[in-house]
Amino acid sequence: MxxxxxxxxxxxxxxxxxxxxxxxxxxxxxxxxxxxxxxxxxxxxxxxxxxxxNMAARSLRTRKTATIAFVSDIVATTRFAGDLIRGALDAARERDHVLLITETQGDAAFERYAIEAMLDRQVDGVVYAAMATRRLTVPPAILGGPVVLLNAVSPDERPCVLPDDEQAAVALVEALLAHGHRDRIALIGRNRLKEGDPEVSIAAPARLRGIRATLAAADVGLLAECFCAEWLPEHGYAAMRNLLSRSPRPTAVVCMNDRLAFGAYQALGEAGLAIPEDISVVSFDDDPIAAWLRPGLTTAALPHERMGRRAVELVLDGGDAGPSYVPMPLRRRRSVAAPAAGVPAPRRAPA
Amino acid sequence: MxxxxxxxxxxxxxxxxxxxxxxxxxxxxxxxxxxxxxxxxxxxxxxxxxxxxNMAARSLRTRKTATIAFVSDIVATTRFAGDLIRGALDAARERDHVLLITETQGDAAFERYAIEAMLDRQVDGVVYAAMATRRLTVPPAILGGPVVLLNAVSPDERPCVLPDDEQAAVALVEALLAHGHRDRIALIGRNRLKEGDPEVSIAAPARLRGIRATLAAADVGLLAECFCAEWLPEHGYAAMRNLLSRSPRPTAVVCMNDRLAFGAYQALGEAGLAIPEDISVVSFDDDPIAAWLRPGLTTAALPHERMGRRAVELVLDGGDAGPSYVPMPLRRRRSVAAPAAGVPAPRRAPA
DNA sequence: ATGCTCTGCTAAATCATTTTAGCTGCGCCG
DNA sequence: CGGCGCAGCTAAAATGATTTAGCAGAGCAT
Missing domain, CATH: 1.10.260.40 (lambda repressor-like DNA-binding domains)
Incomplete structure (x- = not known):
C-alpha cells in the first residue's frame, strides 16, 4: 500500500x-x-x-493526526447509526479530517481496548456516541483532548449533542390540537424505567414533558396512557387493542416512537378502522418505516445526520460545555386529520 | 490528547x-x-x-499502521450498513486492527479524496464496499495493497465477498414447494434494469436464477411475474393489488425483497386476506421489518455482519481472488403455510 | 599468545516530517 | 572601513519507534 x-x-x-x-x-x-x-x-x-x-511522519512531529475517533456503544442494532456516522463523516471531510470508528458493545473491556487503540493513534478528538439517548460516563483516559458526547449526556458538564425531544413533543401535540383533537387523545408508550432512569433514556422523559406541558397549556387531559415494557411494534399493537376495547375510543394517539406506531397501525387495520379518518396517529423518530406505512405516518424526525455533523464540529471547532440541542423536524404525512363528528363507527377499507 | x-x-x-x-x-x-x-x-x-x-513513530518506520480503510459508497441510505461495519469492526479488533471509515456518496471527486486520505495515512488494506450488491471498478490508486470488495464484484478478478443470493432463492422456493405450493406461485419484483446491468445489481439476477432453477427442477412454472420499477413498499403494494385482481389468485408469492413484501402485506390486509392461510409470502433480506410484520415474514437474511467480518479477514489474512459467497440463512417465521384446499375465499381477520 | 565463536548487549542509522537556530551576502549608515 | 540589519535561505535537531551492524568479554582450541 x-x-x-x-x-x-x-x-x-x-x-x-x-x-x-x-x-x-x-x-x-x-x-x-x-x-x-x-x-x-x-x-x-x-x-x-x-x-x-506522509501523515505518520507529520503526526510524529506535530502530534496531530487529522483523525477523530468515533466511539459508540452499538452501531448495528439501530438503523439510525448510519445517519449519525454520515453526518460526522461529512463534517470531518469538510475540515480535512477522517474518522476512526470503534464500537464498545457496551462491554467495559472492549471500551478500554477501543479507547487505548484510539489514543495510541493520537486522535485529535473523540466523539463518544450512544445509540439511544442516555447518560454516559466518559472514561477518564480520553480526557485531555476534546470529547463530545453524541446522543448522550454525562454527569460532569461536558459538551454534548442531543435531539430536542421536548420541542418535538410540543410540535406533535400542537399538530393534533390544531386539527381539533381535544379530550380524546391517548398516549402509547409510557415506561417507568425509561422515564425514571437517565442511564436508560433521556428521550423518554423529555418527550413526556413536552406532551404534558402542551396539553396542560391547552387545558386538556389525556384520555388514556398505555404503559409498554418496550417500544416495539408488538407492544404498540397490544396497547392499541387495549385502547380499542375501551370506551370512548380515542380520536388520536401519540406513540412514543414509530415502532409502537407501526404496531398501532396493525391493530387498527385488523379492527377495520381507518387512519386518519377514524383515528389520527403521530409519533417520534421518522424511522424509514414511517414513510412506508399507509397512510404515511406523521412523526418528528430524529435529526441524526445533523447531530453527527454537529458533534464533530464541536470537537474540531470547540464549543461550550453542556448540551447542544438539535431540532427534530416534523414530517407531516397523512396520518392526521380532524376527528370525525359524532361517534365513529368501524368501517372497512376497500378490498 | x-x-x-x-x-x-x-x-x-x-x-x-x-x-x-x-x-x-x-x-x-x-x-x-x-x-x-x-x-x-x-x-x-x-x-x-x-x-x-506510539503508533505514528512505529508506522513511520515499519510502514504498517494496524489500520484498515473501509470505504463505501453510501452508508446512510441503507440500514444494513451498520451490520456490515459491525462485522468488519469485530474482525478488525480480533486482529488488533482498527477501521478508518469514509464514504464516497458515489461521487468521483469524493472518492478520489477518500482514497488519498486513506493512502496518506498508510492504511494496511482496503475494504471497498457497495451498499447494494453491484459491480465496482477499483480505483487504480489503491492497488498495491490488499483490496477486498464487499457486496460487489469487479471486472478484474479481485477477491470479493457476496451474499449467496442464488442459494437463498433455492431455499425460499423449496420451502414453498415443501408446503405443497405448485402452479400458483407468483413473483413480485422483476426488474429489467437490475437484472440486466451488473453495475446496478448482482443480487437480482442471482435471485431470479435460483428461483427459476428450483421451479424448473420441480417442473412447475410461475403463475405470474410482476415487474416493479423499484423495490419499495408502494411497488409491492401495487403488484399485489394487481395479482389479486386476476384469477386464479396465487397461493404463494415470493417477493424480491422485504420492502416489496411489506407492500404486499398492506395490499392483502386491505383486501381482507389472511397470511398465510389465504396466501403465503416469502422474501429476501431480513430487514428488521420482517420480524415486526404480523405474521412474521419468512425471509432469507442478508448475512451482513458475517460479510463485513469476512471482508476484513480476507484483507488481513489474504485470500484467493474471486468471489467468496456467504450463505443467507432462512428465517422461518409465520408467513408460510400449505395452500387452502379448493378456491380460497376472502376472509376477515378478527376485530 | 592468538584467533575464533558465542553470549548478551548497545550505538547509531533510519523513517518523513516540522521547527529552531543560524548562516551568507548585500546595502546602508556612521 | 566596520558594524548592523535584513532578505533569503539552510543545517541540524527533534519526534519515537525499529533495525542493522557491531562491540566487549568469556570460553576454548590451537
Missing part, C-alpha cells in the same frame, strides 16, 4: 531548495521570507511528483 | 537497558539473546510506566 511515494526531500531536491523551504512553502507558512520564485518552484515540483505528505 | 505518555526510551532507562533491548523484548522477537532477567526488567518497567507504543 502506498509504494514509493515522493517525499518532501524529493520535492526539495527537484526544486533545488532545502527541505525546510519546501516544508514551509507547502504549509503556507506566514512570515517566511522565501521568494515568489521559490514558491513557484516548490509548487511545481510537488505537482510534478504528485507529492503527498 | 494523550499527553506525556511514557516512551520506549523511558522504559529502557527504567529497566537499565538500551532502547534496542526494550524494543526487542516488547516485540517478542525470536532469536535475540537477551537474558531472562532482561525480559523481566523490561516487562516490569513497561508495566510500571503504563507504556504504550
Amino acid at each position: 502506498g509504494r514509493n511515494r515522493a517525499t518532501l526531500a524529493d520535492v526539495a531536491r527537484l526544486a533545488g531548495l532545502s527541505k525546510t523551504a519546501a516544508s514551509m512553502v507547502l504549509n503556507g507558512r506566514e512570515g517566511t521570507r522565501l521568494s515568489a520564485e521559490a514558491h513557484q518552484r516548490v509548487f511545481a515540483a510537488a505537482e510534478e511528483l504528485g507529492y503527498r505528505p | 494523550g499527553r506525556n505518555r511514557a516512551t520506549l526510551a523511558d522504559v529502557a532507562r527504567l529497566a537499565g537497558l538500551s532502547k534496542t533491548a526494550a524494543s526487542m523484548v516488547l516485540n517478542g522477537r525470536e532469536g535475540t539473546r537477551l537474558s531472562a532477567e532482561a525480559h523481566q526488567r523490561v516487562f516490569a518497567a513497561a508495566e510500571e510506566l503504563g507504556y504504550r507504543p
Whole structure:
C-alpha cells in the first residue's frame, strides 16, 4: 500500500531548495521570507511528483493526526447509526479530517481496548456516541483532548449533542390540537424505567414533558396512557387493542416512537378502522418505516445526520460545555386529520 | 490528547537497558539473546510506566499502521450498513486492527479524496464496499495493497465477498414447494434494469436464477411475474393489488425483497386476506421489518455482519481472488403455510 | 599468545516530517 | 572601513519507534 511515494526531500531536491523551504512553502507558512520564485518552484515540483505528505511522519512531529475517533456503544442494532456516522463523516471531510470508528458493545473491556487503540493513534478528538439517548460516563483516559458526547449526556458538564425531544413533543401535540383533537387523545408508550432512569433514556422523559406541558397549556387531559415494557411494534399493537376495547375510543394517539406506531397501525387495520379518518396517529423518530406505512405516518424526525455533523464540529471547532440541542423536524404525512363528528363507527377499507 | 505518555526510551532507562533491548523484548522477537532477567526488567518497567507504543513513530518506520480503510459508497441510505461495519469492526479488533471509515456518496471527486486520505495515512488494506450488491471498478490508486470488495464484484478478478443470493432463492422456493405450493406461485419484483446491468445489481439476477432453477427442477412454472420499477413498499403494494385482481389468485408469492413484501402485506390486509392461510409470502433480506410484520415474514437474511467480518479477514489474512459467497440463512417465521384446499375465499381477520 | 565463536548487549542509522537556530551576502549608515 | 540589519535561505535537531551492524568479554582450541 502506498509504494514509493515522493517525499518532501524529493520535492526539495527537484526544486533545488532545502527541505525546510519546501516544508514551509507547502504549509503556507506566514512570515517566511522565501521568494515568489521559490514558491513557484516548490509548487511545481510537488505537482510534478504528485507529492503527498506522509501523515505518520507529520503526526510524529506535530502530534496531530487529522483523525477523530468515533466511539459508540452499538452501531448495528439501530438503523439510525448510519445517519449519525454520515453526518460526522461529512463534517470531518469538510475540515480535512477522517474518522476512526470503534464500537464498545457496551462491554467495559472492549471500551478500554477501543479507547487505548484510539489514543495510541493520537486522535485529535473523540466523539463518544450512544445509540439511544442516555447518560454516559466518559472514561477518564480520553480526557485531555476534546470529547463530545453524541446522543448522550454525562454527569460532569461536558459538551454534548442531543435531539430536542421536548420541542418535538410540543410540535406533535400542537399538530393534533390544531386539527381539533381535544379530550380524546391517548398516549402509547409510557415506561417507568425509561422515564425514571437517565442511564436508560433521556428521550423518554423529555418527550413526556413536552406532551404534558402542551396539553396542560391547552387545558386538556389525556384520555388514556398505555404503559409498554418496550417500544416495539408488538407492544404498540397490544396497547392499541387495549385502547380499542375501551370506551370512548380515542380520536388520536401519540406513540412514543414509530415502532409502537407501526404496531398501532396493525391493530387498527385488523379492527377495520381507518387512519386518519377514524383515528389520527403521530409519533417520534421518522424511522424509514414511517414513510412506508399507509397512510404515511406523521412523526418528528430524529435529526441524526445533523447531530453527527454537529458533534464533530464541536470537537474540531470547540464549543461550550453542556448540551447542544438539535431540532427534530416534523414530517407531516397523512396520518392526521380532524376527528370525525359524532361517534365513529368501524368501517372497512376497500378490498 | 494523550499527553506525556511514557516512551520506549523511558522504559529502557527504567529497566537499565538500551532502547534496542526494550524494543526487542516488547516485540517478542525470536532469536535475540537477551537474558531472562532482561525480559523481566523490561516487562516490569513497561508495566510500571503504563507504556504504550506510539503508533505514528512505529508506522513511520515499519510502514504498517494496524489500520484498515473501509470505504463505501453510501452508508446512510441503507440500514444494513451498520451490520456490515459491525462485522468488519469485530474482525478488525480480533486482529488488533482498527477501521478508518469514509464514504464516497458515489461521487468521483469524493472518492478520489477518500482514497488519498486513506493512502496518506498508510492504511494496511482496503475494504471497498457497495451498499447494494453491484459491480465496482477499483480505483487504480489503491492497488498495491490488499483490496477486498464487499457486496460487489469487479471486472478484474479481485477477491470479493457476496451474499449467496442464488442459494437463498433455492431455499425460499423449496420451502414453498415443501408446503405443497405448485402452479400458483407468483413473483413480485422483476426488474429489467437490475437484472440486466451488473453495475446496478448482482443480487437480482442471482435471485431470479435460483428461483427459476428450483421451479424448473420441480417442473412447475410461475403463475405470474410482476415487474416493479423499484423495490419499495408502494411497488409491492401495487403488484399485489394487481395479482389479486386476476384469477386464479396465487397461493404463494415470493417477493424480491422485504420492502416489496411489506407492500404486499398492506395490499392483502386491505383486501381482507389472511397470511398465510389465504396466501403465503416469502422474501429476501431480513430487514428488521420482517420480524415486526404480523405474521412474521419468512425471509432469507442478508448475512451482513458475517460479510463485513469476512471482508476484513480476507484483507488481513489474504485470500484467493474471486468471489467468496456467504450463505443467507432462512428465517422461518409465520408467513408460510400449505395452500387452502379448493378456491380460497376472502376472509376477515378478527376485530 | 592468538584467533575464533558465542553470549548478551548497545550505538547509531533510519523513517518523513516540522521547527529552531543560524548562516551568507548585500546595502546602508556612521 | 566596520558594524548592523535584513532578505533569503539552510543545517541540524527533534519526534519515537525499529533495525542493522557491531562491540566487549568469556570460553576454548590451537
